[in-house]
Amino acid sequence: MAADWLTHRGVKSAKKSVNLSGEFLARFLLALLVIGTPLWIWAARRGETAVTVHALMPEKGGFLPDTLTAAVGVPLELNLISDDVMHGFAVGQTGWPAVDVKPGQMTEVTLTFAEPGTYTYYCTRWCGPNHWRMRGTIEVTGAEEREAPPASPPLYVELELDIDAPHELDILLKTPPSAARGAELDITLPSEFLSRDVYLTQTPFEVWQALRLASETAALTDEDVWDLVAAAWHSQTTDEQIQRGQTLYNQNCAACHGSGGGGDGVFGQAFDQASDFTDSQTMLGASTAVFDGKIRRGGMGTGMPYWGTIFTDEEIDALIAYLWTFQFPMDNE
Amino acid sequence: MKQQRLWLLFIVAIFGVAFAPLPLGTAVPTSRTVRLEASSFEFSPAVVAVNPGDQVTIELAATDVMHGLYLDGYDLEITAEPGQTAVLTFTADKTGTFRFRCSVTCGALHPFMIGKLKVGPNLLLWRSVALSLLAVLFFISREPLFVNREPLSVVRKPNAEYEIRNTEHGIRNTEHP
Numbered sequence: 482m483a484a485d486w487l488t489h490r491g492v493k494s495a496k497k498s499v500n501l502s503g504e505f506l507a508r509f510l511l512a513l514l515v516i517g518t519p520l521w522i523w524a525a526r527r528g529e530t531a532v533t534v535h536a537l538m539p540e541k542g543g544f545l546p547d548t549l550t551a552a553v554g555v556p557l558e559l560n561l562i563s564d565d566v567m568h569g570f571a572v573g574q575t576g577w578p579a580v581d582v583k584p585g586q587m588t589e590v591t592l593t594f595a596e597p598g599t600y601t602y603y604c605t606r607w608c609g610p611n612h613w614r615m616r617g618t619i620e621v622t623g624a625e626e627r628e629a630p631p632a633s634p635p636l637y638v639e640l641e642l643d644i645d646a647p648h649e650l651d652i653l654l655k656t657p658p659s660a661a662r663g664a665e666l667d668i669t670l671p672s673e674f675l676s677r678d679v680y681l682t683q684t685p686f687e688v689w690q691a692l693r694l695a696s697e698t699a700a701l702t703d704e705d706v707w708d709l710v711a712a713a714w715h716s717q718t719t720d721e722q723i724q725r726g727q728t729l730y731n732q733n734c735a736a737c738h739g740s741g742g743g744g745d746g747v748f749g750q751a752f753d754q755a756s757d758f759t760d761s762q763t764m765l766g767a768s769t770a771v772f773d774g775k776i777r778r779g780g781m782g783t784g785m786p787y788w789g790t791i792f793t794d795e796e797i798d799a800l801i802a803y804l805w806t807f808q809f810p811m812d813n814e
Numbered sequence: 815m816k817q818q819r820l821w822l823l824f825i826v827a828i829f830g831v832a833f834a835p836l837p838l839g840t841a842v843p844t845s846r847t848v849r850l851e852a853s854s855f856e857f858s859p860a861v862v863a864v865n866p867g868d869q870v871t872i873e874l875a876a877t878d879v880m881h882g883l884y885l886d887g888y889d890l891e892i893t894a895e896p897g898q899t900a901v902l903t904f905t906a907d908k909t910g911t912f913r914f915r916c917s918v919t920c921g922a923l924h925p926f927m928i929g930k931l932k933v934g935p936n937l938l939l940w941r942s943v944a945l946s947l948l949a950v951l952f953f954i955s956r957e958p959l960f961v962n963r964e965p966l967s968v969v970r971k972p973n974a975e976y977e978i979r980n981t982e983h984g985i986r987n988t989e990h991p
Contacts, residue, residue, distance in 0.1 A: 563919070565919075565921070566879065566918075566919050566920055566921055566924075567880060567918045567919045567920070583919065584919050606880045606895065606918075607876065607878075607879045607880045607895045607896050608879055608880070609878075609879055610878070612879070731897060731898050732895075732897075732898065734897070735896075735897025735898060736895070736896035736897035736898075737897075739897070740897055740898075740899070746896065746897050747875075747876070747877045747878065747896045747897065748896060
């Protein structure tokens with residue numbers, strides 16, 4: 482029937498090529514069929530396996546559902562849609578790019594996990610004051626039960642540090658210590674002050690005290706010794722690290738702690754006072770391990786969320802490297 | 815003849831009002847920076863006025879949730895999250911008044927989160943207002959509605975005689991002298 486109709490049309494419309502337009506149409510339909518059928522099957526199968534995740538403001542429920550399961554190597558298909566405002570979606574510690582979740586628009590994401598474990602997914606767009614409470618977990622099971630490598634405890638647990646203990650100092654620096662000035666002093670620091678362990682576990686004040694007592698610094702002023710501390714701290718961070726830390730800080734921390742680190746971000750007042758990273762009295766009495774612990778665990782009885790499941794170790798290192806620049810500014814640039 | 819002259823006068827006036835170049839003081843283009851604070855559901859300031867040709871830098875700072883800014887007419891968009899101020903720089907080369915609106919669904923009243931960018935005086939508006947006034951003036955002068963007009967109702971004089979005559983155009987009321 483269809484062929485008759487096509488031929489008939491061809492006779493009526495084209496005088497020269499009676500059968501050509503009909504044949505063309507038939508080929509076109511065949512091509513549609515060949516391309517369309519696999520697409521249709523793929524779309525239908527996707528609909529069966531995909532999980533729809535609704536995103537709501539945290540006060541209304543956050544991600545629904547907030548627990549997902551997947552298997553290693555098996556693609557997890559997600560259809561993300563917002564039920565109120567714009568949200569985002571990212572999976573912690575994977576480095577996968579974040580996607581936006583908009584109202585009235587389905588965002589399709591396919592995740593394939595290479596390692597078993599518990600992954601945290603979280604909202605990446607400021608959707609409300611409790612935005613950081615908006616999280617969920619994906620339980621990824623391995624193909625065969627493997628003995629998970631024992632997770633090394635965070636540094637503050639290893640050192641048995643009380644990261645909630647007040648660490649305020651009774652000092653007042655007139656000018657911020659400068660690594661550049663410290664380098665100009667042309668004093669070779671004893672190697673024990675340049676070790677990674679010192680940077681991780683000691684507070685700048687402790688290092689300053691130890692340096693003050695060292696024989697090399699006998700001729701220097703207190704400010705000079707602070708410059709030496711800044712130089713020691715600077716030797717443990719790289720510019721790339723600080724750059725990366727700054728990007729992470731602006732994306733995740735600046736809303737509360739302020740883009741200048743002053744604890745004056747727009748949400749700083751909404752919660753209990755956000756820490757002021759420009760305050761030397763509290764900063765110089767804290768070690769890298771304390772910051773590491775606070776970032777990983779969050780809490781402190783404030784609105785600070787925990788980041789241990791979201792940032793990788795390298796990202797936390799980079800963040801802390803950037804935090805130190807509020808005390809030891811990079812004035813050589 | 816008088817009517818024709820009036821017509822001509824009005825046509826000249828219409829073209830004058832609509833298209834005449836105005837001797838406006840042309841300000842030397844400068845660069846301006848405007849900090850726009852976006853909160854649910856308003857921009858502050860909501861009205862930004864610049865001179866034509868100015869290099870405008872808008873710093874969009876979100877103070878609660880994520881907001882955006884879409885500028886009508888210029889077709890420019892930026893989004894800002896709390897703690898991450900977004901910067902948009904453009905040359906205000908189109909004169910007039912343009913709406914800007916939030917471009918990120920930020921909450922229930924998101925569609926009402928709007929503001930205005932004024933580039934120079936809004937000539938289009940003022941010319942339209944003048945044209946409307948001109949139209950009113952035209953109709954008043956052409957049809958003297960309120961001058962030398964008899965009342966519409968017919969006053970019958972007492973003891974007047976009326977006759978109904980059948981004419982070729984139909985029935986007509988005629989008053990005898």
